[in-house]
Amino acid sequence: MMHDHDHDTPRLTPAQLAAALSPPPGRTGGDLVTETLYGLGATTVFGLPGQHALAVFDALRRSSLTYVGLRVENNAGFAADAYGRTTGEVAPLLLSTGPGALTSLAALQEAAAASASVLALSSQVPRAGLGGGRHGYLHELRDQQASFRDVVKSVHLVRTASQIPSAIAAAWESALTAPHGPVWVEIPADVLSAPTTLPPVTAVDATPRELSPRTELIAVAAHLLAGAARPVIVAGGGVVRADASGKLRALAEKLAAPVVTTYGGKGAFPWEHPLSLRSWIEDRHTTDFLEDADVLLVVGSGLGELSSNYHTFAPRGRVIQIEADLGKLEANHPALGIHADARAALSALLESEPLESGDRRDPTGAAGSVRTVLAAVEARIAAQHLEPERRILTAVRDALPARAASFWDMTILTYWAWAAWPGPMHSAQGAGGLGYAFPAALGAAAADPTQPVLAVSGDGGAMYSLAELATARQYGLPVTWLIVDDGGYGLLREYLTDAYGETTGTDLAGPDFVALAESFGVPAVRTTPESLREDLAKALASPGPSVVVLPARLRMFAPTHLDTVQ
Numbered sequence: 001m002m003h004d005h006d007h008d009t010p011r012l013t014p015a016q017l018a019a020a021l022s023p024p025p026g027r028t029g030g031d032l033v034t035e036t037l038y039g040l041g042a043t044t045v046f047g048l049p050g051q052h053a054l055a056v057f058d059a060l061r062r063s064s065l066t067y068v069g070l071r072v073e074n075n076a077g078f079a080a081d082a083y084g085r086t087t088g089e090v091a092p093l094l095l096s097t098g099p100g101a102l103t104s105l106a107a108l109q110e111a112a113a114a115s116a117s118v119l120a121l122s123s124q125v126p127r128a129g130l131g132g133g134r135h136g137y138l139h140e141l142r143d144q145q146a147s148f149r150d151v152v153k154s155v156h157l158v159r160t161a162s163q164i165p166s167a168i169a170a171a172w173e174s175a176l177t178a179p180h181g182p183v184w185v186e187i188p189a190d191v192l193s194a195p196t197t198l199p200p201v202t203a204v205d206a207t208p209r210e211l212s213p214r215t216e217l218i219a220v221a222a223h224l225l226a227g228a229a230r231p232v233i234v235a236g237g238g239v240v241r242a243d244a245s246g247k248l249r250a251l252a253e254k255l256a257a258p259v260v261t262t263y264g265g266k267g268a269f270p271w272e273h274p275l276s277l278r279s280w281i282e283d284r285h286t287t288d289f290l291e292d293a294d295v296l297l298v299v300g301s302g303l304g305e306l307s308s309n310y311h312t313f314a315p316r317g318r319v320i321q322i323e324a325d326l327g328k329l330e331a332n333h334p335a336l337g338i339h340a341d342a343r344a345a346l347s348a349l350l351e352s353e354p355l356e357s358g359d360r361r362d363p364t365g366a367a368g369s370v371r372t373v374l375a376a377v378e379a380r381i382a383a384q385h386l387e388p389e390r391r392i393l394t395a396v397r398d399a400l401p402a403r404a405a406s407f408w409d410m411t412i413l414t415y416w417a418w419a420a421w422p423g424p425m426h427s428a429q430g431a432g433g434l435g436y437a438f439p440a441a442l443g444a445a446a447a448d449p450t451q452p453v454l455a456v457s458g459d460g461g462a463m464y465s466l467a468e469l470a471t472a473r474q475y476g477l478p479v480t481w482l483i484v485d486d487g488g489y490g491l492l493r494e495y496l497t498d499a500y501g502e503t504t505g506t507d508l509a510g511p512d513f514v515a516l517a518e519s520f521g522v523p524a525v526r527t528t529p530e531s532l533r534e535d536l537a538k539a540l541a542s543p544g545p546s547v548v549v550l551p552a553r554l555r556m557f558a559p560t561h562l563d564t565v566q
């Protein structure tokens with residue numbers, strides 16, 4: 001029997017009741033937006049103003065939200081992405097109609113690929129211009145939201161002011177429900193600017209749905225793992241996003257199962273742990289070891305191109321895949337597919353009867369196998385005589401404080417870091433676009449301005465983000481930007497040379513990055529491989545933004561997916 005108290009709603013304070021009965025004057029649909037975001041728990045918003053979105057920006061003045069404005073919409077999207085990754089919260093991204101909205105698409109693709117919770121809120125032409133007609137409104141598109149449906153997780157359209165709180169709350173819930181991802185909210189300009197007599201929005205409930213595993217699947221998985229002779233675990237980004245590293249370690253130690261982390265899963269397992277295969281997933285020695293497992297547990301990874309050594313990985317044993325993104329379940333390999341959040345599924349496995357009651361296995365043999373694989377990987381890399389690249393990566397690692405976050409662009413040093421960086425890192429490897437590192441680092445610094453943040457770019461990728469030197473200076477954000485200047489797109493230069501014997505379009509004329517940074521009022525220094533650690537550490541220890549430029553041509557380690565005999 002249902003009682004009235006089953007549906008009790010929170011009581012308004014006397015001040016809230018008075019405001020509801022007599023709303024303060026001068027409010028618009030834009031105020032409903034900012035009030036809803038604040039009621040959902042938002043504290044910081046990113047974006048750029050535009051003509052159709054002015055009512056939202058006007059409402060920001062009356063709100064308690066902190067606004068961080070970047071100079072290019074795509075960069076604002078990268079900043080919001082990093083804020084979502086580092087805090088686990090939703091990052092609101094405010095955009096204007098047409099060109100402003102479309103300029104954010106590449107950043108939203110990266111957020112989708114990396115499962116970052118970004119709530120993109122865009123204006124739209126006035127309601128009279130909707131419906132596909134060609135009315136000639138400024139910024140008009142025939143169907144703006146259609147450009148985003150293939151990129152974001154969900155789309156939420158608003159046509160009246162009273163729809164604003166519910167639409168934003170639904171988008172918020174979608175962004176935070178596993179698998180996390182970017183969402184799109186679209187509100188016509190006249191709805192945003194029109195005065196409203198609706199009462200102020202108070203607390204809004206948008207609790208994400210739990211994605212729990214099916215009981216019978218956990219029972220089968222536990223039975224397979226308990227009986228495995230050579231279990232191995234692949235840990236992906238889903239483990240990091242679910243804050244499930246502790247659960248993963250407990251299960252690995254229970255099973256004496258070696259663990260390799262994907263590039264998105266870096267930090268999911270301790271680097272120096274005796275069972276850690278680290279992140280050399282683009283190495284045939286690692287691939288062979290994974291193929292030899294009789295039971296392979298894949299947690300929070302779709303085993304995509306990079307995580308499967310470019311699809312050369314062919315498992316011979318039974319695969320168990322735990323994945324929150326339904327579309328990735330068994331997308332590349334037949335498996336016992338468990339559609340679930342990583343933390344919920346790992347918890348269920350640990351509490352299952354076969355594993356909870358079983359003895360903890362002796363890790364001696366597994367740890368010995370791990371040492372053998374890592375020694376083989378080291379011998380292969382050492383034979384390529386890439387000591388300068390390794391010394392530079394070590395210098396960067398030594399200069400970075402232990403708690404400081406790092407953000408990496410698509411550049412040769414990043415490819416090294418994916419495999420050899422001994423801890424968490426953030427990169428654009430989900431979608432693989434250029435220009436991610438510096439604006440993303442700004443977003444992380446906005447989330448916690450008490451800690452220095454490192455951004456690493458090549459000169460080609462840096463050119464995408466130079467405008468944000470103004471943002472860094474304006475807000476005094478503690479981001480140190482390391483630019484490895486090799487006079488072009490170094491990675492593409494290598495790819496073209498390897499594939500075709502010569503290059504086209506990869507050599508670039510560039511600026512004097514030191515002089516350019518200083519023109520923005522940002523301290524900068526040109527360094528050498530020998531002085532890199534000292535110069536980088538000094539920059540990271542200084543308040544506010546800084547730039548360190550390293551002129552160097554780095555080389556990539558040889559791939560193994562082209563020759564499976566290696």
